[in-house]
Amino acid sequence: MQTQTASHFSIEPREDRASAERVAEVLAAPAFGSVFTDHMARIDWDAEAGWHDGRVSAYGPLSVDPAAAIFHYGQEIFEGMKAYRHEDGSIWTFRPERNAERFARSARRLALPEVPEDVFLEALRALVELDQHWVPSAEGGETSLYLRPFMIATEVGLGVRPSRSAAFLVIASPAGAYFASGLRPVSIWLSQDYTRAAPGGTGAAKCGGNYAASLMPMAEGQRHGCDQVVFLDAVEQTWVEELGGMNLFFVYEDGSIVTPELTGTILEGVTRDSVITLARERGHQVTERRYSIEEWRADAASGALAEVFACGTAAVITPVGRLVWPDGEVRTGPADDAGEVAAGLRRSLLDIQYGRAEDMHGWMHRLV
Structure with a gap:
C-alpha cells in the first residue's frame, strides 16, 4: 500500500512492523542508537534531476555499489536531533531549522548538494508521524526518539571529484539518557599528539571524518580512565577547542562563563547556542573567546574555576x-554531581524541550 501525504515523500508502510509488545519492551529501557524504528525516510539527488523519489519506507540495509564515492572519498555528513513527547501526546523537536542550516553548510563544505529546509523538515515529520508509537511517553524521564539525518555520495x-549523485536519509532510534550511569562528572583526557581539525579543514562541518579522527585519541583516553577527549588547536597546540562530540563551557566563581569562540575549526552546536542564550537570561556574563589549556589548568588549580561542563544534543549538558x-590532572566542581550552574541550565533546557516550561524563543517545532 502506498499513500501520498506530502509534496516530497510518499508513504510506504511496511506490513511486518514490530509488534506492540516489542515496541513496549524497547521503550521500557531504551538504549542510545541500538534499536531503530520500522521505517526510514529517503530522497535521492542527481545533477540532472535534482531531488526526487522521496519516500518513507521500511528500515533496512542500503544497496550501495562498492565503487560509490562515499566509500572512497568520504563524502558524508549527518545531524543529530531528538523528538520529544509532551504530556498531551503531541511530539516536538528542538530548533530543527538550525540543524537544517548547519546541514546545508556541511553539504557545501563536503561538495554535496544542499537539502532545502522544507525537504529536511518534511522528512523528519513524515518519518515521526508514521513511527510515532516509537516515541517514549512524557513520563519516561529523559527519553526521546533520536533522529539521525544523513547524506552519502552515491555516484x-x-x-x-564531487559526486554527481547522493542520497539523503533519516533514521530514528528510541533513546534514554546518553550516560546510563546518570548525571555524573566525566573525566577528560587531553590529547597532546592528535588534533581534531585544522584551519581551512572540515572542523565546522558535521561529517564522519571528524569523528573518525577522534576515535584513536578517545581510546587512548579510555586507557587512562577517561570518558572523553579534548582537542587543542592544530596551529599552536594552545587553545581549547571541543571534545570529540561536544562543546565546552567554563564557569568561574563570580558566575561568569567562558566558551571557546567559533573559529571555523569548532562545530557550531545548536545546544551550545541555546545554552549561551539561557545563561545570559539567567544573569551570567557569557564570553566567547579563545581559551588556553594553561588557563584551564591554572584556574582549576587555584579554585577560580568553579565548574566545567560540556553540551550536545545527545548528552544535553554533562559536568566535567x-x-x-x-x-x-586538575579537578573542578562537585565530585559526584553537576554544579549549580550546569544543573540549572540543564533543567531549563530540558523543561523547554519536554514542554514543562513556556517556549519564549519559539525553539520548539511540532512534528505530530
Whole structure:
C-alpha cells in the first residue's frame, strides 16, 4: 500500500512492523542508537534531476555499489536531533531549522548538494508521524526518539571529484539518557599528539571524518580512565577547542562563563547556542573567546574555576570533573554531581524541550 501525504515523500508502510509488545519492551529501557524504528525516510539527488523519489519506507540495509564515492572519498555528513513527547501526546523537536542550516553548510563544505529546509523538515515529520508509537511517553524521564539525518555520495566511479549523485536519509532510534550511569562528572583526557581539525579543514562541518579522527585519541583516553577527549588547536597546540562530540563551557566563581569562540575549526552546536542564550537570561556574563589549556589548568588549580561542563544534543549538558594528561590532572566542581550552574541550565533546557516550561524563543517545532 502506498499513500501520498506530502509534496516530497510518499508513504510506504511496511506490513511486518514490530509488534506492540516489542515496541513496549524497547521503550521500557531504551538504549542510545541500538534499536531503530520500522521505517526510514529517503530522497535521492542527481545533477540532472535534482531531488526526487522521496519516500518513507521500511528500515533496512542500503544497496550501495562498492565503487560509490562515499566509500572512497568520504563524502558524508549527518545531524543529530531528538523528538520529544509532551504530556498531551503531541511530539516536538528542538530548533530543527538550525540543524537544517548547519546541514546545508556541511553539504557545501563536503561538495554535496544542499537539502532545502522544507525537504529536511518534511522528512523528519513524515518519518515521526508514521513511527510515532516509537516515541517514549512524557513520563519516561529523559527519553526521546533520536533522529539521525544523513547524506552519502552515491555516484559510482573512482574519479576524484564531487559526486554527481547522493542520497539523503533519516533514521530514528528510541533513546534514554546518553550516560546510563546518570548525571555524573566525566573525566577528560587531553590529547597532546592528535588534533581534531585544522584551519581551512572540515572542523565546522558535521561529517564522519571528524569523528573518525577522534576515535584513536578517545581510546587512548579510555586507557587512562577517561570518558572523553579534548582537542587543542592544530596551529599552536594552545587553545581549547571541543571534545570529540561536544562543546565546552567554563564557569568561574563570580558566575561568569567562558566558551571557546567559533573559529571555523569548532562545530557550531545548536545546544551550545541555546545554552549561551539561557545563561545570559539567567544573569551570567557569557564570553566567547579563545581559551588556553594553561588557563584551564591554572584556574582549576587555584579554585577560580568553579565548574566545567560540556553540551550536545545527545548528552544535553554533562559536568566535567577531571582534566587528565600524562603527568597530571586538575579537578573542578562537585565530585559526584553537576554544579549549580550546569544543573540549572540543564533543567531549563530540558523543561523547554519536554514542554514543562513556556517556549519564549519559539525553539520548539511540532512534528505530530
